[in-house]
Amino acid sequence: MALTFHKMAVAPAISALKNAHFVVSKGYEHAKASDPNTFLTASLHPDMKDFRYQIYRLTDAAKFIPSRVNPSLEGITLPDEEQTFPELLERIEKCTKYLESFxxxxxxxxxxxxVIIKFPGGQKQVRMPAAEYISRFAHPNMWFHIVTAYDILRMKGVDVGKMDFLNGAGGITIEDVPQQ
Structure with a gap:
C-alpha cells in the first residue's frame, strides 16, 4: 500500500483527535468527582493558556489541514465557545467527522x-509547500496542544498514560508476543 499525501496529512490528525477524545473523556470522568471547572481553567504555568484553549487550538490545527492544502475544499467553522467537557468533546467529534469526510x-x-498561513494581527505570514506545512507546522502545532492538554490532565491527577495518548481510541492493534 502506497503512502499517499492524504494518509500523511489527514490520517495522523484523525488518529490524534480520536485519542485526544479518549483522554479528554477520562479527564471528564475524573473531574466529575470534584469541580470540573478547575480542570477546564487549569494551565501548566501562569503565562500559558488553559485546558479549553488547548482543545480549541488542537482542533483548529487539524481542521485547517484540508482547506489550506486544497483551497477548493470547504472549511469548517468552530468558534471558541465551548466551556464544558461535553462541549469540548463534541468539538473534537465535529472536527474528526469533518476530516473523515475527505x-x-x-x-x-x-x-x-x-500554502500561505497568515498569523493573527495580519503582520506576519509563512509560505511553504503543502507537504512541509503538514510536517513542520500543522502536525507539530496539533501535537503541541494535545500534549499540553494531556499534561494538564496529568497535573490534575487524571490516570492517563502513554498508551492512552498513543492508542486510547484503539487504532493500533497490540498483541501478545507468541511464547516459544
Whole structure:
C-alpha cells in the first residue's frame, strides 16, 4: 500500500483527535468527582493558556489541514465557545467527522502546492509547500496542544498514560508476543 499525501496529512490528525477524545473523556470522568471547572481553567504555568484553549487550538490545527492544502475544499467553522467537557468533546467529534469526510482524491498532487498561513494581527505570514506545512507546522502545532492538554490532565491527577495518548481510541492493534 502506497503512502499517499492524504494518509500523511489527514490520517495522523484523525488518529490524534480520536485519542485526544479518549483522554479528554477520562479527564471528564475524573473531574466529575470534584469541580470540573478547575480542570477546564487549569494551565501548566501562569503565562500559558488553559485546558479549553488547548482543545480549541488542537482542533483548529487539524481542521485547517484540508482547506489550506486544497483551497477548493470547504472549511469548517468552530468558534471558541465551548466551556464544558461535553462541549469540548463534541468539538473534537465535529472536527474528526469533518476530516473523515475527505478522500485521497482531495489531496492528490497537492503536496507541492504553496500554502500561505497568515498569523493573527495580519503582520506576519509563512509560505511553504503543502507537504512541509503538514510536517513542520500543522502536525507539530496539533501535537503541541494535545500534549499540553494531556499534561494538564496529568497535573490534575487524571490516570492517563502513554498508551492512552498513543492508542486510547484503539487504532493500533497490540498483541501478545507468541511464547516459544
Amino acid at each position: 478522500s485521497e482524491k482531495d489531496f492528490e498532487g497537492k503536496q507541492d502546492d504553496e
